[in-house]
Amino acid sequence: MALLLRGGRVIDPAQGLDMVADVLVEGSRISAITTGSGMSRPDVEVVDVTGKIVGPGLIDAHAHLREPGLEYKEDILSASRAAVKGGYTGVMAMPDTDPPVDNAAMVQFIYTRGRQAGLARVFPVGAVTAGRKGEKLAEIGYAAQAGAVAFSDDGQPIANSEILRRALEYLRPLKRPLIDHCQDANLSGRGVMHEGLVSFELGLEGIPSAAEEVAVARDLILSAYTGARIHLAHLSAKGSVSMLAQAKEKGIPVTAEVTPHHLILTHEVLRTYDTNTKVNPPLRTEEDRQALLQALRQGLIDIIATDHAPHASHEKRVDFNQAPFGISGLETALPLVVTYLVKPGYLSWMEAIARMSTNPAQIFGLPGGNLRVGSLADLVVIDPETVKEVRPEDFASKGKNNPFIGQKLSGWPVMTIVGGRIVMRDGEVI
Amino acid sequence: MFRRKDVLGLRDWSKEEIALVLDTAAAMKDILGRDLKKVPALRGRSVATLFYEPSTRTRASFELAAKYMSADTVSLNASASSIAKGESLLDTIWTIEAMGVDVVVLRHPVPGTSLQIAEHTRMHVVNAGDGAHEHPTQALLDMYTVRERLGRVEGLTLAIVGDISHSRVARSNIWGWQKMGAKVRVVGPPTMIPVDIDKAGVQVYWDIEEGLRGADVIMGLRIQLEREARGFFPSFAEYTSFYGLTRERIRSINPGALILHPGPVNRGVEITDEVLSSANAAVNEQVTNGVAVRMALLYLLLGGGQGDGFAS
Numbered sequence: 161m162a163l164l165l166r167g168g169r170v171i172d173p174a175q176g177l178d179m180v181a182d183v184l185v186e187g188s189r190i191s192a193i194t195t196g197s198g199m200s201r202p203d204v205e206v207v208d209v210t211g212k213i214v215g216p217g218l219i220d221a222h223a224h225l226r227e228p229g230l231e232y233k234e235d236i237l238s239a240s241r242a243a244v245k246g247g248y249t250g251v252m253a254m255p256d257t258d259p260p261v262d263n264a265a266m267v268q269f270i271y272t273r274g275r276q277a278g279l280a281r282v283f284p285v286g287a288v289t290a291g292r293k294g295e296k297l298a299e300i301g302y303a304a305q306a307g308a309v310a311f312s313d314d315g316q317p318i319a320n321s322e323i324l325r326r327a328l329e330y331l332r333p334l335k336r337p338l339i340d341h342c343q344d345a346n347l348s349g350r351g352v353m354h355e356g357l358v359s360f361e362l363g364l365e366g367i368p369s370a371a372e373e374v375a376v377a378r379d380l381i382l383s384a385y386t387g388a389r390i391h392l393a394h395l396s397a398k399g400s401v402s403m404l405a406q407a408k409e410k411g412i413p414v415t416a417e418v419t420p421h422h423l424i425l426t427h428e429v430l431r432t433y434d435t436n437t438k439v440n441p442p443l444r445t446e447e448d449r450q451a452l453l454q455a456l457r458q459g460l461i462d463i464i465a466t467d468h469a470p471h472a473s474h475e476k477r478v479d480f481n482q483a484p485f486g487i488s489g490l491e492t493a494l495p496l497v498v499t500y501l502v503k504p505g506y507l508s509w510m511e512a513i514a515r516m517s518t519n520p521a522q523i524f525g526l527p528g529g530n531l532r533v534g535s536l537a538d539l540v541v542i543d544p545e546t547v548k549e550v551r552p553e554d555f556a557s558k559g560k561n562n563p564f565i566g567q568k569l570s571g572w573p574v575m576t577i578v579g580g581r582i583v584m585r586d587g588e589v590i
Numbered sequence: 591m592f593r594r595k596d597v598l599g600l601r602d603w604s605k606e607e608i609a610l611v612l613d614t615a616a617a618m619k620d621i622l623g624r625d626l627k628k629v630p631a632l633r634g635r636s637v638a639t640l641f642y643e644p645s646t647r648t649r650a651s652f653e654l655a656a657k658y659m660s661a662d663t664v665s666l667n668a669s670a671s672s673i674a675k676g677e678s679l680l681d682t683i684w685t686i687e688a689m690g691v692d693v694v695v696l697r698h699p700v701p702g703t704s705l706q707i708a709e710h711t712r713m714h715v716v717n718a719g720d721g722a723h724e725h726p727t728q729a730l731l732d733m734y735t736v737r738e739r740l741g742r743v744e745g746l747t748l749a750i751v752g753d754i755s756h757s758r759v760a761r762s763n764i765w766g767w768q769k770m771g772a773k774v775r776v777v778g779p780p781t782m783i784p785v786d787i788d789k790a791g792v793q794v795y796w797d798i799e800e801g802l803r804g805a806d807v808i809m810g811l812r813i814q815l816e817r818e819a820r821g822f823f824p825s826f827a828e829y830t831s832f833y834g835l836t837r838e839r840i841r842s843i844n845p846g847a848l849i850l851h852p853g854p855v856n857r858g859v860e861i862t863d864e865v866l867s868s869a870n871a872a873v874n875e876q877v878t879n880g881v882a883v884r885m886a887l888l889y890l891l892l893g894g895g896q897g898d899g900f901a902s
């Protein structure tokens with residue numbers, strides 16, 4: 161049966177489209193975008209989306225799905241449910257599983273499990289080095305053939321600059337970007353939060369901004385030297401942003417992402433010692449936050465990614481040093497962006513959707529991210545006005561670790577459509 | 591009146607609260623001077639000490655404070671209890687609570703633990719040192735000692751010398767002394783001075799001669815052995831030469847200053863024997879006053895002054 165989304169505000173950054181229109185979906189594809197069609201065919205399910213936003217489904221360039229090996233935290237099915245609940249039609253799965261995704265068979269496994277889940281599209285990211293140990297290149301070519309959309313040792317910065325250089329060179333003909341977690345592990349040391357006034361007051365070991373900036377500088381130099389594409393994951397520091405600006409000006413093939421929590425929170429929230437605020441890279445100062453916001457606005461930072469990092473509750477309910485880093489973020493990213501960035505006017509709807517859907521699709525060569533006629537019907541419908549409280553019991557993700565619990569947010573997704581099929585409606589996964 | 595459920599750190603305390611504890615401690619010190627050191631003030635109440643780090647003086651000080659006021663005490667040693675079996679800190683706390691304990695005195699190597707557990711228990715929680723975060727009773731006894739010797743804290747200048755970055759004693763003293771209207775300096779190599787500490791109103795000195803000049807009170811901090819291995823300074827010899835509290839240094843720069851040290855002391859590293867045994871030093875008085883201050887805190891926490899057998 162065909163599906164008609166009638167009367168919504170249709171926004172597609174790929175075509176510069178922002179108009180009230182009807183979107184007709186036939187089979188797995190978008191077959192028409194028209195105004196006032198008044199269509200009433202018996203074989204069409206009509207959904208009235210007046211007052212709602214219709215956009216290309218969100219694509220997360222950075223999520224940890226934990227399967228295989230860490231299914232007690234999350235698995236591909238639970239993550240896929242969380243994704244479509246959050247308005248995501250596509251998710252890039254980081255390779256830091258156990259065993260890690262560092263060969264073609266593992267890449268195929270992730271695709272298979274994603275297809276079996278049958279909700280959001282799951283795109284595997286392959287490891288750069290064997291076992292993510294940073295010592296020897298993984299079989300990147302085979303993994304790319306098997307469909308790895310990018311390569312990263314995320315969570316484990318590539319310490320050896322020579323290995324990074326060779327990986328970048330090797331990836332050039334494969335046309336896949338390298339995603340780096342920019343952090344000098346010696347400088348970050350035993351740190352658990354941003355180094356500054358608050359870490360001093362709390363007595364917690366700090367991670368200086370310099371730990372990220374040193375790595376960003378190195379990565380940009382090597383990207384320029386090799387001509388290979390590098391994507392800087394979850395930037396957190398002001399200094400990183402200014403280097404990114406210079407690099408883009410020089411034409412270095414670099415892209416970057418930022419998470420909602422780095423755009424909204426600062427190290428001040430750690431004063432409660434709530435382990436849900438423990439993330440890596442750490443939440444930094446207001447000055448850093450402002451720099452990230454500005455860079456996102458200007459388009460210097462291309463993508464908003466979740467860095468979805470679910471953990472079991474017993475793992476977070478320990479002392480601050482022992483707790484693992486990370487936020488379960490797939491289900492709150494969109495309402496956070498709407499509440500804190502779109503509503504106050506930092507980003508237009510068009511810009512927000514570009515950074516959460518169109519740009520990730522373009523940078524990583526993924527299907528979706530646009531509403532062109534003939535394209536895959538991967539769509540999200542957002543209700544900008546509904547206000548809802550963030551409650552852990554509502555999470556489809558196994559990870560309930562989220563620092564925004566208890567907050568009232570607006571701009572929740574009310575429908576997610578993948579390949580023409582409604583997979584989430586009014587918060588219920590179908 | 592003292593209205594706190596817990597004693598977690600001095601950063602959010604008022605001047606009045608600090609003064610109340612110091613005033614109450616003066617009454618407690620009288621008890622310590624008696625032949626029979628026992629009052630019924632906390633009879634029927636119970637105090638547990640739960641230490642995840644080795645400590646002799648702080649634990650003994652709390653336990654004696656409780657016993658001198660007739661409270662029952664139980665001492666839990668982290669390595670000997672079910673903690674070694676993987677029981678979580680919160681599980682342990684709830685077990686102690688279920689046994690009817692009124693006050694738990696917690697020492698833990700990780701900052702923030704006392705705050706985290708205070709939110710999850712009805713017991714009064716006293717922070718006896720949580721990592722590099724706070725050690726409020728130490729700062730209170732330091733201020734008490736200074737007030738006893740010099741008559742006041744307000745208007746004085748305190749110089750804290752040594753590893754400020756890893757010191758809970760330094761932090762609690764910084765908050766406490768500033769609240770009481772004193773000036774605080776930190777002195778040490780930049781590797782041991784926290785980034786942005788100047789934003790907390792503290793003056794930073796890398797040169798010990800400059801840092802000690804004009805200070806009324808000088809507090810030496812213990813230098814831990816592992817700091818050398820982690821590259822905070824090149825060698826103990828060099829540290830002592832540049833930052834050690836020696837008799838000559840103090841005599842030439844600031845002969846009248848009162849010398850404090852939270853102990854235990856690395857004699858000959860951060861401070862010399864001579865300085866410790868000089869008339870300037872108040873290290874033994876700090877230990878005695880520690881008991882009085884902890885008696886005062888337990889007394890105030892458990893509703894002191896409300897018909898409990900100890901004259902308010």
